[in-house]
Amino acid sequence: MTSNQFCQLTSVVILLVQDYLAAWKLSANQVPVELPIEGEKQWLACTKGELLSQALADIDSRLGGDYPLQLIYDAKSQSTLEAALPKLLVQLSKRGWQILSYEQLAKRSALTINAELPKRSLVAELLLPMLLATDNTTERQRLQAATHREHEALTQQLQLDREQIMKDNERLSAQNAILRRVDAEQLMSYLPTLFPRVFTVIDGTELALLAGRIEPFKIANPYPEPSQETLHHLQRQFKTLPIEIQRQIIGFVSRLPQRQQLTPRPEMRGLIEQLEADRHA
Numbered sequence: 001m002t003s004n005q006f007c008q009l010t011s012v013v014i015l016l017v018q019d020y021l022a023a024w025k026l027s028a029n030q031v032p033v034e035l036p037i038e039g040e041k042q043w044l045a046c047t048k049g050e051l052l053s054q055a056l057a058d059i060d061s062r063l064g065g066d067y068p069l070q071l072i073y074d075a076k077s078q079s080t081l082e083a084a085l086p087k088l089l090v091q092l093s094k095r096g097w098q099i100l101s102y103e104q105l106a107k108r109s110a111l112t113i114n115a116e117l118p119k120r121s122l123v124a125e126l127l128l129p130m131l132l133a134t135d136n137t138t139e140r141q142r143l144q145a146a147t148h149r150e151h152e153a154l155t156q157q158l159q160l161d162r163e164q165i166m167k168d169n170e171r172l173s174a175q176n177a178i179l180r181r182v183d184a185e186q187l188m189s190y191l192p193t194l195f196p197r198v199f200t201v202i203d204g205t206e207l208a209l210l211a212g213r214i215e216p217f218k219i220a221n222p223y224p225e226p227s228q229e230t231l232h233h234l235q236r237q238f239k240t241l242p243i244e245i246q247r248q249i250i251g252f253v254s255r256l257p258q259r260q261q262l263t264p265r266p267e268m269r270g271l272i273e274q275l276e277a278d279r280h281a
Contacts, residue, residue: 010027010028010068011026011069012026012035012059012067012068012069013032013070013072013131014052014055014056014059014070014071014072015072015123016046016074016080016102017074017076017077017102017118018074018117019047019080020043020045020117021043021046021055022034022120023037023059024124026128027132028132032124034120034124035059037055037059038054038055038058043117046077048080049081049082049084049085049087053087056091057091060091065091066095067095068095068097069097069098070097070100071097071099071100072099072100072102072105073099073100073102074101074103074113105130106127109130111123125148186245187211188217190238190249191249192223192234193238193265194249194253194268195264196263196265197223198262199219200222201261201262202256202258204216206258207219211252231265235267235268246275247275250272251275254279
């Protein structure tokens with residue numbers, strides 16, 4: 001069968017590279033479609049000739065055996081191909097087929113050859129379109145562009161999905177952090193020393209719910225501001241707390257819906273900003 005005849009028909013490509021197999025179905029004006037071999041969607045090890053014959057039989061069982069076949073092999077896999085030829089010739093007797101050099105095709109399609117298996121996406125994008133349009137440069141370029149666009153779209157979608165998952169995880173983590181129980185006595189003692197009029201912004205019921213506490217905090221309304229002596233004493237005491245306790249309290253406040261309504265006391269602003277920055281680091 002000539003190369004022109006192959007261009008007009010749906011065909012199957014089996015790629016044997018470095019003793020590994022992969023397969024695609026090719027149709028004119030369509031993006032190459034990956035074909036699993038024996039249920040394997042990735043590279044399938046093939047170090048013996050009979051495995052190549054079995055792979056073809058597996059594809060035949062699903063697609064039927066009357067399609068044209070293009071078998072591409074590299075130098076490393078030549079001995080495997082030679083061992084498979086006697087049985088392959090029987091399997092190929094009633095169809096059109098070609099055996100092609102991977103190295104030559106890769107060179108023509110600018111596909112890099114090295115000690116690693118080629119990326120299947122690059123094989124589909126760079127090498128396979130040449131088999132569909134060997135005599136038509138414009139068509140080959142069009143198919144390459146279409147395959148490239150498909151891969152780009154898939155990559156973008158995967159990136160969007162990943163970003164959405166990360167946002168969901170961040171949101172759930174924030175919710176869990178808000179609902180994590182914070183020591184009630186510490187909150188009641190230190191919140192007024194960190195933020196003036198804090199209990200006019202957050203009442204006892206809201207604070208309890210956000211802290212994961214069933215029983216509301218009993219907070220006087222209006223809540224009297226501490227004296228300067230008490231503030232200084234509690235502020236010094238807060239600074240001597242273990243750093244993890246400081247971060248827990250500031251982290252709790254930072255996640256509150258009302259955080260933007262709270263202005264740190266001037267003498268504590270630097271420490272609060274540093275603890276908040278540490279939380280995001």
